Amino acid sequence: MSGNGAQSTIVVDSVSRWFAGVVAVSDVSLMVEPGVTALLGPNGAGKTTLLRAIAGLIATSQGTVRIFGEPVRGNPGLYRRLGYMTEHESVYDFLTGRQFVELNARLQGVEDLRGAVERAIETVDLVDAQNRRLREYSRGMRQRMRLAATLVHDPPLLLLDEPLSGTDPAQRLHLQDVIRRFGAEGRTIVVSSHILEEVDKFADRIHLMVSGKLAASGDYRAIRQQLNDRPFLVRIDSSDARALAAGLLTVEAVESVEVDREGHLRVRSVDVAALQRSLPAVAARLDIRLFRVEPLDDSLESVFEYLATGSAT
Amino acid sequence: MTAIFTLTARQLAGSRRIWLVLALVALPLLAGVLFHVADSTTPSTEFADEITATLVASGILPLVMLLFATSAFGNELGDQTLGYLVLKPLPRWRIAVPKLAAPLLVGGVPVAVSGFVAVAVIEDGDIAGAAATGVGLLIGAAAYAAIFTWAGLATRHALIFGLVYVFIWEAVLAAYLDGIRFLSVRQFTLALIGGLDGERLDTLDLSLGASAGAIGATVAILGFSALTVRKLARIDVP
Numbered sequence: 001m002s003g004n005g006a007q008s009t010i011v012v013d014s015v016s017r018w019f020a021g022v023v024a025v026s027d028v029s030l031m032v033e034p035g036v037t038a039l040l041g042p043n044g045a046g047k048t049t050l051l052r053a054i055a056g057l058i059a060t061s062q063g064t065v066r067i068f069g070e071p072v073r074g075n076p077g078l079y080r081r082l083g084y085m086t087e088h089e090s091v092y093d094f095l096t097g098r099q100f101v102e103l104n105a106r107l108q109g110v111e112d113l114r115g116a117v118e119r120a121i122e123t124v125d126l127v128d129a130q131n132r133r134l135r136e137y138s139r140g141m142r143q144r145m146r147l148a149a150t151l152v153h154d155p156p157l158l159l160l161d162e163p164l165s166g167t168d169p170a171q172r173l174h175l176q177d178v179i180r181r182f183g184a185e186g187r188t189i190v191v192s193s194h195i196l197e198e199v200d201k202f203a204d205r206i207h208l209m210v211s212g213k214l215a216a217s218g219d220y221r222a223i224r225q226q227l228n229d230r231p232f233l234v235r236i237d238s239s240d241a242r243a244l245a246a247g248l249l250t251v252e253a254v255e256s257v258e259v260d261r262e263g264h265l266r267v268r269s270v271d272v273a274a275l276q277r278s279l280p281a282v283a284a285r286l287d288i289r290l291f292r293v294e295p296l297d298d299s300l301e302s303v304f305e306y307l308a309t310g311s312a313t
Numbered sequence: 314m315t316a317i318f319t320l321t322a323r324q325l326a327g328s329r330r331i332w333l334v335l336a337l338v339a340l341p342l343l344a345g346v347l348f349h350v351a352d353s354t355t356p357s358t359e360f361a362d363e364i365t366a367t368l369v370a371s372g373i374l375p376l377v378m379l380l381f382a383t384s385a386f387g388n389e390l391g392d393q394t395l396g397y398l399v400l401k402p403l404p405r406w407r408i409a410v411p412k413l414a415a416p417l418l419v420g421g422v423p424v425a426v427s428g429f430v431a432v433a434v435i436e437d438g439d440i441a442g443a444a445a446t447g448v449g450l451l452i453g454a455a456a457y458a459a460i461f462t463w464a465g466l467a468t469r470h471a472l473i474f475g476l477v478y479v480f481i482w483e484a485v486l487a488a489y490l491d492g493i494r495f496l497s498v499r500q501f502t503l504a505l506i507g508g509l510d511g512e513r514l515d516t517l518d519l520s521l522g523a524s525a526g527a528i529g530a531t532v533a534i535l536g537f538s539a540l541t542v543r544k545l546a547r548i549d550v551p
Binding site for chain 1 (some may be wrong): 316319320323327392393394396397398399400401402403404405480546547549550
């Protein structure tokens with residue numbers, strides 16, 4: 001670890017967690033300071049397990065977690081300063097939205113119960129729906145009411161596990177705004193997500209997880225720049241792969257070409273836009289017919305893998 | 314604690330199993346009415362004792378408490394809502410106690426009232442005997458609640474654990490092996506009823522005295538409540 005742990009809200013030190021021999025989180029160390037931090041990674045990367053360990057919902061197999069300088073596991077008093085919105089969308093669906101937020105406020109020991117509940121529900125913009133039962137809510141509304149329940153005691157630390165999932169575009173914008181605002185107020189917000197473009201909207205810093213490990217940490221823009229510089233691999237089916245390969249080698253944007261066993265042309269380029277412009281011209285000049293152009297490594301996993309290892313697949 | 318108690322009571326009472334429980338609870342009352350209507354030749358004391366021991370204490374009480382108490386935490390684990398409770402600045406006992414009390418209210422009280430009314434009807438208004446039955450059943454319900462609430466938190470197979478305990482350990486083994494009657498809530502319950510009113514359950518061969526029953530029930534309630542609190546502090550919440 002680097003930096004000054006004493007100023008960090010969360011200090012995760014060499015944390016590993018495995019379940020029946022399967023490693024979910026492997027030797028992760030990180031620190032989180034006030035502001036909005038994204039925990040980014042593909043599904044199954046270990047983000048939720050790490051968040052659960054940070055919240056004290058599960059024990060670590062190795063390593064320690066400290067929040068505000070205190071161990072979190074077996075320290076329920078800490079939950080007065082922590083709000084955790086889990087990934088599970090389940091709620092007590094026989095309660096109304098307001099009753100659900102009230103229940104959470106009551107259990108948190110909030111003094112101005114009515115005021116706190118009203119503020120929380122206003123924050124997520126669900127005043128009109130607050131007296132409807134949760135079972136009648138859409139998925140996005142349930143997410144927002146769960147967020148209201150998470151922040152009803154006004155905690156300085158919020159852990160939000162995929163808070164935008166299930167929300168429509170308008171709700172998404174609203175929640176992104178809420179998260180940004182809370183971060184600007186000086187709270188520490190950790191938001192997990194598997195969508196890189198999404199975290200751009202609110203996160204100042206990113207911790208990238210891949211396969212249970214912390215693959216990269218840093219400023220969002222630096223990671224985004226790395227992504228822009230990433231070479232792309234494109235497969236091209238044409239009437240003459242070898243001739244097209246020779247033609248494309250003269251294009252500046254092309255890094256390398258290769259004809260595989262099935263006769264498909266695989267082109268590696270650092271400037272896909274330039275390749276898109278050049279390819280039809282080269283094919284026309286050589287009188288080659290193009291049948292199919294397909295990016296080979298455009299999957300989310302591939303993007304994360306590139307950011308983690310610095311090499312395209 | 315009131316918030317968790319109310320929440321759990323609503324969860325339990327709102328489930329479909331409440332109808333099964335109401336049907337079970339109605340059986341002793343029905344037996345009491347039938348006893349008079351059918352003009353039975355069996356002495357009322359003997360019939361009341363059989364209804365109390367065989368039908369209520371051995372069947373309805375453990376079954377009702379099994380259904381409700383295993384669900385007190387079992388529902389939260391199954392629905393993945395336990396996080397809403399444990400992520401609160403509450404000592405774990407303040408979560409465990411209402412979780413134990415709710416099945417006692419929703420399941421134990423109706424069974425105790427049913428036993429009370431049934432004995433009163435069969436014994437033509439013997440309020441002392443009926444009260445002893447009701448109180449004994451309620452204490453037995455508390456012991457079952459403690460055991461099965463813990464089981465609902467500790468294992469995914471709480472219902473199987475409970476069925477084995479009630480229908481193999483208590484109904485078969487404890488009936489024939491005197492040594493393990495000290496580990497049977499059914500025996501504690503019967504001993505308490507007999508101890509609270511000397512004339513109740515006189516026609517049965519009770520192997521435990523009232524003191525042993527009271528001590529056994531107390532140990533079960535306190536011991537399993539403590540285990541529940543301990544488990545709650547250490548559990549990996551899904």
